[in-house]
Amino acid sequence: MGDEDKNIHYYYAINEDEKATIVISHGFSEHFPKYHEMFYYFYEAGYSVFYIEHRGHGYSYREIDELDKVHVLRFQSYVDDLKIFIDTVVKEKSKTKKLFLYSHSMGGCIASLYLEQNPDEMKAAVLSSPMHQLNFRGNSPAMVKLLTVWSKIAGWDKRFLPGQHGFDGINTYPNCSAQSQKRHAYLFEEKKKNKYYQTNGGTYKWCRESLKAMDEAIKNAGKIKTPCILFQAGLDTMVEPGGQEKFLANNPAIKKYYYPDSKHELFNALDADRKKYYEEVLDFYGSYV
Amino acid sequence: MVRDYKEKGFFIGENDYEKRMEAEVIPFLSKISKAILWGMRIKISTITTP
Numbered sequence: 001m002g003d004e005d006k007n008i009h010y011y012y013a014i015n016e017d018e019k020a021t022i023v024i025s026h027g028f029s030e031h032f033p034k035y036h037e038m039f040y041y042f043y044e045a046g047y048s049v050f051y052i053e054h055r056g057h058g059y060s061y062r063e064i065d066e067l068d069k070v071h072v073l074r075f076q077s078y079v080d081d082l083k084i085f086i087d088t089v090v091k092e093k094s095k096t097k098k099l100f101l102y103s104h105s106m107g108g109c110i111a112s113l114y115l116e117q118n119p120d121e122m123k124a125a126v127l128s129s130p131m132h133q134l135n136f137r138g139n140s141p142a143m144v145k146l147l148t149v150w151s152k153i154a155g156w157d158k159r160f161l162p163g164q165h166g167f168d169g170i171n172t173y174p175n176c177s178a179q180s181q182k183r184h185a186y187l188f189e190e191k192k193k194n195k196y197y198q199t200n201g202g203t204y205k206w207c208r209e210s211l212k213a214m215d216e217a218i219k220n221a222g223k224i225k226t227p228c229i230l231f232q233a234g235l236d237t238m239v240e241p242g243g244q245e246k247f248l249a250n251n252p253a254i255k256k257y258y259y260p261d262s263k264h265e266l267f268n269a270l271d272a273d274r275k276k277y278y279e280e281v282l283d284f285y286g287s288y289v
Numbered sequence: 290m291v292r293d294y295k296e297k298g299f300f301i302g303e304n305d306y307e308k309r310m311e312a313e314v315i316p317f318l319s320k321i322s323k324a325i326l327w328g329m330r331i332k333i334s335t336i337t338t339p
Contacts, residue, residue: 007326008325009326011321013320017290036315036318037301039317039321040313040317041299041300043317043320044291046291085326088326180306181303182303182306182307274300278294278300279294
């Protein structure tokens with residue numbers, strides 16, 4: 001986006017009794033079926049719902065030929081796409097023009113930057129397990145930094161990061177970010193059926209861009225004026241809580257909700273936590289309707 | 290119509306996940322429009338089931 005022939009796909013449902021409009025910003029390598037259930041809940045609760053398929057995901061424009069790689073030349077492009085989407089599509093179609101943002105993981109980093117750069121656009125925002133610091137599975141930040149610098153010199157931009165790979169059709173439950181086995185099974189089957197949903201691993205370039213973006217998001221957290229809450233999962237293995245804590249320290253107005261027994265995908269947690277999570281999200285939005 | 294999410298049974302539990310996905314969520318997907326934001330210009334817009 002920003003270029004004439006680069007398209008972004010999106011999904012939306014307008015609620016005739018719209019209380020407000022929720023825009024969903026999804027996470028790294030995710031596909032639309034992961035949000036089917038959430039989309040349904042938000043709609044049934046009285047909201048119009050919009051979902052942008054970030055570039056490099058699903059049917060949206062890709063900056064690399066391989067469908068299984070997450071690759072981006074500039075992380076800011078995700079933010080620019082979101083802004084254009086909100087300005088030209090969401091604002092036009094929303095009946096109430098009351099806009100709320102929901103974001104998960106990488107989508108949370110995109111949302112953080114969007115809120116920092118556009119402090120007056122949203123009435124409320126949810127950052128769920130936002131990607132403010134990646135979990136490098138025991139590798140030191142210095143080692144990761146060295147590797148990313150080397151990857152630039154070596155021209156490895158489009159290579160998979162160590163430990164990342166294409167979709168291999170192997171069901172990873174329970175070693176994944178969902179605790180609900182049935183939800184994971186549904187998402188896995190949807191992924192198997194559609195090659196556009198098989199985006200699976202990140203490239204070095206994506207990583208370098210993400211590292212810069214996360215630093216930026218943390219540094220400028222204080223610029224967020226939108227009422228905002230952040231959900232943190234105690235068993236998260238995708239993102240480190242340290243980045244979220246630094247982000248929160250830079251903006252004390254953002255309230256944290258902590259789920260000690262849940263994994264990264266709080267919307268795919270076990271029954272009790274999942275229900276509590278959705279109720280807290282909807283209670284929060286409801287207080288700004 | 291707006292439903293009260295505080296009502297018992299609004300959220301889908303693990304035990305009846307498949308049944309309610311089949312009965313509620315999958316049919317709901319036909320209400321969702323799929324469209325394309327084409328570069329800086331809107332839009333090839335069609336209504337389809339995702």
